[in-house]
Amino acid sequence: MPQNAYKWLSGKAVPRASSVYEDWARVLGGMLTAPFLASSSFDEFQDAVGAHFAVPETALSALRSEAGLRSGTLPALAVVGSSVTRLNGRHPAEHWLEGVYLAISPAWSRAEAGRLIIGTVAIHADAMQRLQIRYSENLFSRQVLMSGQLRSDGRTAQSALACSYTQRLFFLALNMPTPPANLISGILSGAAVHDPDARATACRILLLRAHGSHAEDLVARTGYLDADGALVESELAALGYRGDAERAALGTGIVDFLNAPSPSGLSEAKITDLAPLERIIDRISPSECLQKSASWH
Known part of the structure; x- marks a missing residue:
């Protein structure tokens, strides 16, 4: 549902079905695994995708802005709609x-x-x-x-x-x-x-x-x-x-x-x-x- 996607992007929810991440892995050509997509930070995801595709910096800046991210913050998979954030020093996953x-x-x-x-x-x-x-x-x-x-x-x-x-x-x-x-x-x-x-x-x-x-x-x-x-x-x-x-x-x-x-x-x-x-x-x-x-x- 659209509202769930918005909740995912804004950090209020996480999809609880592994198939969501597997679908995104297929969309990206299979070079990234579903667990990586579920747990990676924005910066880690950016680096991994950048190794295979030419992603303009303007597009990345726009995504950061839409997701409300500051430079250096690390919510997981913001590019494709993830929501996991670091809590009390623990890794988001x-x-x-x-x-x-x-x-x-x-x-x-x-x-x-x-x-x-x-x-x-x-x-x-x-x-x-x-x-x-x-x-x-x-x-x-x-x-x-x-x-x-x-x-x-x-x-x-x-x-x-x-x-x-x-x-x-x-x-x-x-x-x-x-x-x-x-x-x-x-x-x-x-x-x-x-x-x-x-x-x-x-x-x-x-x-x-x-x-x-x-x-x-x-x-x-x-x-x-x-x-x-x-x-x-x-x-x-x-x-x-x-x-x-x-x-x-x-x-x-x-x-x-x-x-x-x-x-x-x-x-x-x-x-x-x-x-x-x-x-x-x-x-x-x-x-x-x-x-x-x-x-x-």
Whole structure:
């Protein structure tokens, strides 16, 4: 709706559907990714577009003036209508990371080789407006908690998670998603808690937003799971995601994404590989999320 576009440009709202940013990426020829468009500042966007197109300075000045921008201010994607501004020193993209997630990754335990492990993640801002992250797993009937500060530069979010059980550090690198961050991909690395060889290990990890839930609500769902799309679909259904056929396709897609071999030999999670799954999960997200998407709150 036109009024929503004006709210986006003026800084009063953010589109809560990743497809908005994907559409703009296509308009621009595909040289910029949807997450970049969602989180970039005016100046960053200007530099990126200027590398591919000749944009007159008069046009840029007019856009700054229409958006009410002063030279040096950094609202995201003002050129195409974004609204995110820096709040209390936090990067504009950080606020849509906050929430509770079900985490799915390949199991590291040799006893559970080939299976998945389900954990929980909670991301929140502390009193100093710094993002904190808590990751919890159920390992052989013991709840293991890891926590740390989550730092973001607008493209990625990283944390060194301290394990309360072993005192080891686990490193988490997440790709910055587009709003509403229903699905976040990344890499988790460290050494398995129960492993006499203490192997250095890294794997893909996916975070699925649990709308309206608290981390405590998901504890019963944590543990090991066979790498079966139907079982992952059951987890999605328990989180409130709708649409049997698309939910089944998403469950299969999640298993394939987590287990896909890397042709480069690196353990990596390319955000472009996640785009098809992101489109599905946004379509089948619980009704309260869809209502927010429609209103751009």
